[in-house]
Amino acid sequence: MPHTTNKSSAAVIDKAVSAWLTWNDIEIDERLELINQWSELLKLQHSLGLLPAQMVDFHAEHAPPLLSMGEEMPGPTGESNVLSTAGRGPFVIIAEPDASINGFIALLSCALIAGNSVIVAPLPEHQDIISTLQQVCDFSDVVMPLLTEDADKLRNEIIKDGAVAGVGFVGTQVEAMEINRTLANREGQIAAFIAETDPDELTTVRDQQLVLRFITEKTLTTNVTAVGGNATLLALGCGDV
Template identity: 50%
Template sequence: MSESVTVMIKQAKKSWLTWNDINIHQRIGITAQWGERLKDNPNIGDTPAHVIEFHNRQAVSLIAESQMMPGPTGESNILSTSGRGIFLMMMEQDSSVPALVGLLNCALIAGNSVLLLSNSNNKEIVASLQQACSLSGVEMPVFIVNEKEALQAIISDPNIAGVCYVGNEAQAISLNQALAARTGQIAQLIAETDLALLPTVRDQHLVLRFITEKTLSTNVTAVGGNATLLALGCGEQ
């Protein structure tokens, strides 16, 4: 792997921490602006923007609010979601732009940063997203990878949380095998190979494939008992 790609992965990891810390409603607002800019581009059309709108609505319903889960001893447990890390994303030449936009949007609103393999079809998509981020004063969480020969090395990098692919089934199988051969954390493949029906991108729960759960537990009910045990341990009555 070249030094430039190594540096890019480090930048993407830093960007993930910043982007993931942004409130999800703000992330959704940024991608909504992105969708409006895509609508204004005659080379792209309305469909990608509609895909963004659909998954933004689903994200509000599925992951926007934390869930309170009272425990059996009176403790408070707050369940929320977080991005998984860095996703590597790619599409075959002249494949489905709405599919790529849908996967990219879900990765972003879930709180991930993205390494996007360079392609002539995605340059205008990225430019529109850059404009939306700049207007919001937020660092761009998507990084363009121009070195296609570095693909296997990037997939093997332990910082990569998953791979998204739009294209043919044979290449999807090859990518899955490369992910299976990795050591360290499990990285999933999210692929769209049916470019006519787009079943993956049309999945109303797609955003859930880009998140991990986190729980904050607060237990003050045992404070008194623990204080008593500490006092007894010190010989105080």
């Protein structure tokens, strides 16, 4: 039976889609500058300690070589192909109570670096993380790419909506399997699922290439042969030469 999103959840998703389009349109270098400003503010939040900011720095350092602003790939018939990366869309990030705050902020920072908007159900210990990001966005006159919602609505409504591009999760394997089952049964686009279920080693979020799980690739093709840009190849194709 098709899933129907209630009006309040649909409004949050609409805002997240709008925020994604705005945030994703910012150049990668500018996004990274905003992320670095966020990290500096996080370092001033004594309640968090230094590890959350260091996790943000870790992914901000390793992400740039993996994110392409435009790589030229000449085509066999003379067309120009430009390959670049972009955010996939709105992501939901869920953290169970007492889950690793470093795991949560790693998923959040990678989602944002890649160009996605994010919807979270914040735990009390996440408030400083959200408020510092809001300060950076307000100061830079940038639309806040992070939205908040009730935890029950995230699990029972929002992640079932086809507009949600993916889910990041920090918590137990049992809950991760339940969320994965929900995503597998929904209609619409296939959602990415990134789960951190190792609270001690944080094996998933310590991956230097984690940001790649939050991106999509896009190709802009300019076909100059369509307007006579390569008459020789056109003639070969017609069998006249």
